[in-house]
Amino acid sequence: MTARLLHAEWTKFASVPAWVRATALAALMILLLPVTGLGGAPPDPSRPVPIGPDGEPVSAGLYFVHRPLAGDGSITVAVRSLRSEHAAAWSKAGLIVTAGSQPGARYAALMVTGGHGVRMQYDYVHDRAGSAATAGWLRLTRAGDTITGEESPDGTTWSPVATVRLPGLPGTVEAGLFVACPQHVDGVGTDTDAATAGFGTPLVTGAWPAADWTGEQRGDRTATFAGYPRGVAGGFAPSGDGFTVTGAGDLAPATRGDLATGAAAGDLLFGSFPALIVVVVVAVLMMTTEYRYGMIRSTLSAATGRVRVLAAKAVVLGGVTFATTLAAAAVALPLWLRLVRGLGVYVFPAPPGALLRAEAGTAAFLAVTAVLALAVGTVLRRSAAAVTTVVAAVVLPYLLALTPFMPPPVALWLTRVTPAAALAVQQTAIRYPQVDGLYTPAAGYYPLPPWAGFAVLCGYTAAALVLAAVALRRRDA
Template identity: 45%
Template sequence: MIGLIRAELTKFRSVRGWLIGCGIAAVLMVLLAVVAAAGTDARVGGPGARGALPRASDGTPVLDGFTFLQQPLDGDGTLTVRVPSLTGVALRPPTPGDSVPDEQEQATPEPWAKAGLIIKAGTTSGSAYTAVMVTGSHGVRMQHDFIHDLAGPTDARWLRLVRSGGTVTAYASSDGAAWTTVGSAPLATGAMSAGIFVATPPHQEYEQFLGGTSVIGGGAIATGTFDNLTAAGIGAGGDWNLVSVGADDSPNRPESTSTRNGDTFVLRGGGDIAPVDGGTGPKLEQLLSGGFMALTVLAVLGVLFVTTEFRRGMVRTTFAATPSRVRVLAAKSVVLGAVTFAVGLVASTAALLVGTAIRGSNHYPADALTQVRIVVGTAALIAVATVLALAIGTILRRGAGAVAAVVVLITLPYILSAAAVLPAATADWVLRITPAAAFAVQQTVPEWPQVDQAYTPAFGFFPLPAWGGFAVLCGWTAVALVIAAALLRRRDA
């Protein structure tokens, strides 16, 4: 088998056009990385850019702006409150010449509007926190470190946070007597700020149409009503202080206000505490957008690697030297997969390095493991897709038909789905059942349950996890190879 692999590698190396094709595939990936990096919205370097945003513990860029009525908490303590009301107001975008948006009619709050209790390591944007809250339409939630979200009762209005040492535990109740534990989270010891808060994400509507997507909407204001507020171990009997966390980073955010009538507090303001919506911003995988073009070029080579021998009759010599046709197919698959994996790995690495050098790595938030995964995953995607092309070429024995089949199975579904040509529901299924599902290995932006977003292929989200999508491609390739092997054994050379 080693000798057979060496012979097939020699065949591949002896055709200058195939080597040039490998080079073209690599160059295309790097050139499109340059285009993607240079074409990134220039505003990403301005105020509010991802590179300037605070980060969660895993490096995720986050938003941290809210209306906070607080007192100092130096040690252990307990906060309890009832949230009888949470309402919302949508804001129209500012009219030309007017920097202040107009309020629309009173509306239900945004689904992820929040009003509740929070213990936070100071009032600096990005500092650690643990909170329990009533939301617009997702019931009670406990959230901490921006990226962690736990569901609580759907109908509770009483909330409680208990800090004991380095742990904060959240509770919820529907009557203020029987309490349900929502969850616990670590939070450093030392001086903290604790109190009630309100926040709301902006109102956004996502639209997908033939050839594109759009996001429309505007800001929002949430108003939370609180009563029965008790605080043990917090402050020293002093006044509650209003702080607009993150207001300096969002100059157009609505003003935070607080009013008190007896034991009832009303907080009003905008801002949000959540991971950044990743669907509409720059994404690291955009630097690897040339992967589908490199795949197409190398898939053509995969087809030609076998159909050229059939067309010229050279396959008879190959089968005469090695009667086991399945071994010949296996050797071709090994050689082609190894060569294209190497090309894909070099091209993906170069594209990532060049793209981040042009725009800056801080604009493409992703940890080292994620970067390795998308680079290696892209190389593996290209290699397996090229072997699939080889199998299809073996089945059809005609170069044009095999190339067309590869394009229809892999490239076309990806383009139609990512470019929003297909309806969102159709694109979702296409990227579940076709070999194009493997492009999920390039997704870097997570789907946050606590962030409203159109999680569709047009916004860069795939229906299957990274290696789940890759497994679909492997399944197609395995089936095609089995069929190709069976036909090789039955047909005459």
């Protein structure tokens, strides 16, 4: 492939006003057609979004049985049982030290879970694993800003789970027992759940003022609290030599399922979907037009090799598509983020690197799809058949995966094995392993990491280019 051949293909592209206008139209679609949150709206001011210590939205609901702890000290308790309405794997019962009563306050908690053993979690996003026990003794010890969690099968032999630091922890904290239970996935949606735990008598050391244990539901007036199942209420009551506690909610990062009115930055690139159809049509026509009007004969006879002609067309088409759509995405994403936030819609935070990857990834996705369409057009030589094939391979799986009533396993399969997997480059919502949720493409979560999904599209495109090269070399123009 020579500079002369590239210049010739660029000249052909630029000399067709319809192709140039269509390329500009694709860029304008990205710039002008965002969709905010697939239904995102300003949250109810009476139910604010709780924000964690690192600025992320969180779920901050639990039933808390507590007393104040002034200075250093420890609390030890036996967790005898834990059950939930729907056998939730992340139902939680244990001990917690928290900096305050406001949702989003710093905390460290040591817990038994319904299906993940003993865990120590702190500040919503951090999770440390202990043993696989489903019951046992737990101990939390405070020393300044440092919280240490230990577990024991019998209350005698202790094993450390984790030691964490909570910067800025006040001199007097709230500490005690807690129970939480997140929503459970129910088909294509979620439903409320609650858990009940049996505790022994809490044993305390340190400066605990003489007072009764007080119980209350925390976080029930926040946007991420789904409530209790019908007929179930939170509470605690003495039970033998301990307490029985029922609670709902969660202490964890919030997901799109927890905050239905929230938007993700990747949603604002939805204009790349109609842009994709325009790009596919232009890419197919770049090859099929030459067959239709017999220009392919002069193109191939003037070149030093047929495969080089295909490569030159792919480079020109991919380069033009990437440059124009990258410029559009780089302008659209920060612009619409500013406008949407100004309208009061909550947008899940994303680091600058994730935003840059979404912008560049969108342009790369469209450029590689254009090359895929070019290759398919070369093989089929019919515009309608080629456009239909590419749309069925890329657009249709994407639309089906976004359908709200599509079973999640099917939606995840479609965005794992088809070229639509590449849309993972637009994901800015974070999936946390310690949170069960409705992680589907419709909610902005893809089954593959961004560049792994992009690699799937590249694999299809490489295969199509090989077929196109073989077809171009073996048959008459």
